[in-house]
Amino acid sequence: MANNHDLARLNIMTLPAYVAGKPIEEVKREYGLTDIVKLASNENPLKTSPKAILAMKDELENCYVYPEGSSPSVREALSGVLNVSADMIMVGNGGDHVINLIGEAFLNQDDEVIVATPSFITHELTAIIMGAKLVRVPLVDFHYDLDAMLAAITDKTKLIVICNPNNPTGTIVRRKAFEAFLERVPKHCIVIMDEAYFEYVEDPDYPNGIDYIKQGFNVICVRTFSKLYGLAGNRIGYAVCAKNLMDVLMRVQPPFPVNRIAQAGAVAALGDDEFLANVLHMNREGRKFLCEAFDRLNLTYCESHGNFILFDSKIPNSWMYERLLQKGVILRPCGAWGYSTSFRITIGTEYENKKTIEALTELIDLYERSKND
């Protein structure tokens, strides 16, 4: 009899595992701690919009009825915020799901997908699942190498992914460079602008992917309610693209991808101006606090435009990660991305940022002393 692996589609056996941030409950259990700071998954430190919570509670009693499959209320609300027509928006079960659907809709076996590395892994996983060929273009000095991405384009290239800001570096591609790049991308390619952290960016030269859709370029924007809107646990994200691409994308949308609670929460969160302003304020202040602390500790870091910062502790992660956990601090070690002494830290509340910097300071000191012993 065939074993399970013999039954699998061949390409999925090469999939790398997705490593999620270590759950708070697990750290509590393993280390017997009660006060845990988790800054590992770029979630919202101010939690969930209060207006969204009320709307979600109200929606609970309707859960016996299937949700509306195309999330019309969310698309309508987004249409107002983004200034695009609702039929250019598709809502899915998180940005991850939307990225999967784009792959399902557009990738044939042996099409090529150009991604930067390191970057957000779901784009790679989707390409592999679809049997497409991945073309990885390394970042240079933590930034996209757009010339190298252009040079990698062939007749078989279907998707080119620009994660802006990039995860895990937090760096951005700026407008002038992006426009020069886009002009040179041939018509048989689609550029995916993964803008999961769009709302956090304050740089005046940051390009808004939707502008290029309006100008007629083959661009699909992917965004999410997981970050600014504090709805990571609800799983809701969306794609924006021109109608010709949307017609294709809609063909792979499952009947009920987004549940009622998530739809109600998303609509309410979009209108919770006070919460959104507080999140952005806290992120700005927290970024400043953390960068100043890294400067004091003489640690290098990337100039981040999102709600997280990639910094170099200069100490092997294998030493640092576990000791941070013992102090109740969960960060994302970046060894899998090739940065073996670096961590990605989500910008947290004042308390969370302080606790993390205190733990880091103590551990750096301990490491230095252990080297001198």
Ligand SMILES: Cc1ncc(COP(=O)(O)O)c(C=O)c1O
């Ligand atoms: C760059 C990027 N894109 C997409 C996503 C997907 O977000 P979600 O599936 O939570 O909507 C994330 C999540 O961390 C991300 O960092």
